[in-house]
Amino acid sequence: MQAARDRAFVGRAAELGIFRAALSGGAKPVAVVYLHGPGGMGKSMLLRRFAAEARAAGRHVLEIDGRLIEPTPEAFAKEAETVLTDECAVLLVDTFERCQGLEGWLRDRFLTRLPAGALVVIAGRQPPDVRWVSDPGWAELLRTVALRNLAPDEATAFLRLRGVPERMHAALLAFTGGNPLALTLAAAVAERDEEGRTDWRPSRDVIETLLPQLIGEVPTPVHRRALEVCAHAYLTTESLLRAVLGDEAVRTFAWLRGLPFVESAQQGLFPHDVVREALEADLRWRDPEGYAELHGKLRRHFFERIQTAPESGMLPAVGAFMYLYRAGRYMSDYITWRGEDELWLSRCEPADHATVIDMTAEVEGPDSAAVARFWLSRQPEAFRLCRSTRNDEIVGFSAWLRLTEPYGEDADPVIETVWAHARSSTSLRHGEHLGVARFSVTSRKYRKNLNSPISPVEDLHQWRIVAEIARAGPRLAWSYLAIRAGEFWAPYLTSLGLEIVADRPRVGDLTYTLFGYDWRTQPLWTWAEERTRLMLSGLPSVPEAPATGRRTELVVLDRPEFDAAVRDALRVLQRSAELANNPLARSRLIVEHGVALHDVLTQAIEALRKERGGEKHHRAVVATYLRGVSTQESVAARLGLPFSTYRRHLAGGVERICDALWRKEIYGAGADQ
Known part of the structure; x- marks a missing residue:
């Protein structure tokens, strides 16, 4: 022995x-x-x-x-x-x-x-x-x-001693993190594999044997839920536990903090890799509905933080939000999850402009450097710098351009292509804008892997794009992402629902691929729900995702079409079947906020009474569309008004309703009535 x-x-x-x-x-x-x-x-x-x-x-x-x-x-x-x-x-x-x-x-x-x-x-x-x-x-x-996990070379040596095929090493090391017990159990299963697989996953027997050994005794179901939160989230704080467990947050956070397999970082707690993976796998198998519920709570918590956190907390919130989807296809292949640890984001001050231009010239060439100079002079606030946490050195930068009208087309072929594509679809409506991730540059000195553009700098580039989209709200019509290595990024970005723009702009010797997304047809929140369904669709009790990977798109109406739809909807307000066929029923105004078109219209009618001089408009609209009177002449007679006066009051009321609902369509539910 x-x-x-x-x-x-x-x-x-x-x-x-x-x-x-x-x-x-x-x-x-x-x-x-x-x-x-x-x-x-x-x-x-x-x-x-x-x-x-x-x-x-x-x-x-x-x-x-x-x-x-x-x-x-x-x-x-x-x-x-x-x-x-x-x-x-x-x-x-x-x-x-x-x-x-x-x-x-x-x-x-x-x-x-x-x-x-x-x-x-x-x-x-x-x-x-x-x-x-x-x-x-x-x-x-x-x-x-x-005592820590075995180093990668030690863990690999162990697998070789056990006779585990080389093709399975990467998968086993990713799951176990070098934990000796997990390596032993996983190797025992892998040794029996005769199918030549490389996508090894821990079996139920491995998980059931491993978990009790790793985590020991768990006092109560509440403590178990706290462990599951810690496993699913990137970092766990007391406030995060409060969003899931309420008043139990303080007690369970202190308990987590004392566990030997839970580490403390500057931003919160995290478990050892093998514990995280074992808890995740166990919950997905044991309680798929509970797993989906937990994912939903954490998703909502981090999404709210993205929208409300100060800029210093914006990117960590995005990283935590994206980490919830790490089990999805491609996600872990295109994110290192080290961005926040190694880098921080700063504004681009005038003294930094020369560095940005020089870095662009070095990475993308002199023609791109001229474009960077152009945008630095027009939208300097669009640029953010990636700085090393070790020495504050600038190792990359990104630019998020906000465009409300066509300009820069003569100076920048990428923006020329963006506007051409935007015009070919539904035009921008008043109050809307385009968002363009124009530059995502990483210094050549920082490259960790010359064969791949993936690095922690790319993490921050991605997270900033998500943050800008989330914080833009409903006024963002289209977003575009310009990438030089389009073929490399295409599988990942198209899996997220982005579409490839056919025209490929050229700047100097470089050709760019443009990826676009119309956020009016599927806002960010419903996009996140769709990603969730795709990620969870393999679990029992969770509905399968549509084969297309996209939900039914929302209808995008310009202002004349919108006003016409409001008038049509008022005419059939009491006939639910006809109201359901109105284009407004598939607009952002209705779908994004989960309310019925009938309720939105009646609330808008009632709001007329609160406006200055709105009582007369309210009486005319109510009598016409809610009282079921057959003709407008009879409505005027019932109100005791001359027909011309009644028509003026009705037209004014309908116009005010159209204005109020249009503001909500463009600016969101918080728009002034």
Whole structure:
């Protein structure tokens, strides 16, 4: 058995070095090695290796398992009494979290009685109490070791030793993150694979075996939900838990913070990769409806943050929002998820213009640099700089142009193509604009992979585009994205619903691909819902996504068409079947806000009374369209008005209703009535 364990053992060179040094003594003797790490990290395997090396060195080894003894001082002292009289003894205590309550007694009473030369190794999930290091005596005799996942080369060596085919290594490493237990279980399944697959996924048996070992006992269903939030979200904060768990947020956040497999970052908490993947896979299989519900709550929370956060918090919110869709096809292939850690975004000041122009010339050529100079002089506020968090160096920039009227066509072939495409579809309506991601430039010095444009800088470029679209609201008609590596990005961007513009503009020696999206036909929120359905469509109890990948598009009406539709709808207001066929029923005004056309019209009619001089208009509209009177002459007679006066009041009321509803169509539900 020991020979088989030795053959399967890889890595842990640093930990073995620490133990060997402690075993042999030296100028700075170590009495206690405190080994801690999450479940599945290989602590027991390492202790067995320690035991073998200690015995080989002629030391007497005593092994205690915290699962197998009563967690009392008396029981522990009885089990370990032989080490108190043997200066060559090595005491190995495994699964110490099961008797963590003994830590103070062990430190202050038992271990202080050990003879000089004895060595103790304690292995558990929790790190040592701070009183170990605050005591000057123990500070010199204690060595704390945090056990982490195997390094990629070590994990690969383990898979090779187990005979796992090379084609499956990447998938197994992505799932396990180098966690030894997960590697062992996954390798056992992969060894039996005879189908030549490369898209390995953990089986239900692997997940069911792995989870209890990784996370231990979970106190309540509320704590379990907090774990699931932590697994699904990129980073977990107390405010995020509050959006899902309400008043339980404070208690569960403190509990998460103390778990050995949960790490703390500047912006929040995150679990180890294998724990995240195991929890996600388990919830998707065990409770698909609960998984979909959780996804929806988090999606709404982050979407609201994108729209309302100050600019400094805008991109982290987008990154968190996009991370919810990481299981979707292509998403993880085109985002590194390292952008926020390595970079930050700043405004482009006049002193930075020369750097932007020089970087454009270096990456895209002198003709593009001239275009960048043109837009810096017209829309300097459109530019944002990507700066390194290490030294503040500018390593990239992006520009988001906001265009309400055609200009720049003579100076920029990309914008010329954008306007030509926009004119060929539904024209811009008053108050609407185009958004163009004109530049997404990464410095050549920053490139991590010369064969791929993917880098953390690209993360920020993407996230800024999403933020600009979300914060633009309903006034954004079309968005366009100009990309040089169009063929590389096409699978990803078209999977998100963007369409490729047929004409390909050329600037100098470069040809660009334009990707466009009409946000009037499917606003961002319904776009996100569609992405959710596509991602969840393989789960039971979740409706399948349409084969086209797109919902029925909204109707885009210009102002004369809109006014005509309002008048037609008022005429059939009491006939629901005819009202349902009105174009307004498929407009943003109705669909995006989930309200009935009948209710929108009656609310607009009622609002006339609140306007200055609106009572007369309200009476004329109500009597005409809500009272069921057969002719306008009879309505005028009923109101006791001359026919010409009645027609003037009615026309004024309908015109005010058209104006109010048009403002909502263009500017959203918050527009003034």
